[in-house]
Amino acid sequence: MELKDKKVLITGGSAGIGKALIKELLTHGVKDFAVIGRSQDKLNALKDEFKDADFILVSADISRLEAIERLVKEVSKTWDHIDLLINNAGVVSADPLQDMTDEDLVNQININLTGLILLTKKALPLLLKSEDAGLMNMSSGLGYIAKPFYSVYAATKAGVRHFSEAMRRELIFENIHVMTIYPTATDTDMMTSARVDRMDSPELVAQKSIEGLLNKEINVILGGEQRIKDIATNFNHPLEIDKSVRENYEAYKERTKEHRAM
Template sequence: MNLKHKKALITGGSAGIGKALIKELIAHGVQDFAVIGRSQDKLNALKEEFKNINFILVAGDVSKLADINRLIDEVGSRWDCVDLLINNAGVVSADALQEMPDEDIINQININLTGLILLTKKTLPLLMKSEEAGLINISSGLGYIAKPFYSVYAATKAGVRHFSEAMRRELIFKNIHVMTVYPTATDTGMMTTAKVDKMDSPELVAKKSVDGLLNKEINVILGGDQRLKDIDTNFNHPLQIDKSVKENYDAYKERTEKHRAM
């Protein structure tokens, strides 16, 4: 896939992995971005940092259908097509399920999954006008291997995984490549309140993601060979993962007790 002159729509693009993806795509020749994010100040900062790039900036929340429709109306009025849709926006709230605020449950589902699905639906007519389009969904390592205290977050990210798989097959006769990215813990604002020692950089996630897109991969899984082994174990011998969780349960609880980025 040649990325030069592509038009990219990205959610949550003003910080973290999203912003790193913008930088990486610029390095590959992308000049036109539509970005939706909840902070107008952070969106405005993109224009200041990337002065020679053409931006459509929409302050909005992907959990709100009105904001999604407003974004699509704005993009459709200025672009003839969308070449890349990158569903990156996400929130997290870690806690025992019975202790998790109802609002955090609802918002994780609405932002991480429902909004992603609705935006994909609304963007598809513009993607289908592209000669060579890409649909990239950012899931999580927890979308493959669920861990305690991340029940809702893991459910949303597993939903992203299966949604991507279904869309890849639904669009099999279309010129739209569907790819899913599974980051491990990444050093972004979303992880500030989590107790994690070693994290990937957002730049690494962005580079792996764009390399995967260029190579027409369907899954980009961060975490190396060990992550692939763990995924295989979780699928074929899930009780082995249960045993490991039981042995490290207190550590999981301590690591996640204040992890919230909503």
């Protein structure tokens, strides 16, 4: 895929991994970005930070149907097609299930999964107009290996993984490369309230994601060889992962108890 002059619609491009993706795409000659995020201030800051880019900025909540329809309408006023849709916006709330507020439970599903699927549906006609399109969905390492206290978040991210796989097969005869990204802990605002020792940089995640897009990879899994081994263990011998959870249960609980970025 040649990225120069592509038109990119990205959700959650105003911070963290999404912003790093914009920065990375600019180095590949992309200039046109449509970005949705809730905070207008964070969106406006993109214009100051990336002066060479042309932005369509929509301040709205991706979990709301009318926001998605407004976004697609705004985009189609200026562009006649979309080359790359990056479904990146996401939130997290860690808690034992019975302690999680109903609001956090529902909002994680609506933002991370329902919004992502709805936007894909509504943007698909514009993506299909591109001669060489990409659909990049942001899952998480927890989309492959579920961990305690992330039951809802992990369910949304496994949902993203499966949605991607189904869409890749559904669009098999179309010019749309469908791929999924699985970051591990990454140093962004989302992780400020989590207690994690080592994190990837958002720039690394962005670089690997775009490299994967250019190489037409279907899954970009961060976290190195150990992560690949752990995924295989979780598939073939899930009780080995359970054993490690049993041994480290209190530590998991401690590390995640404040983790919330909604």
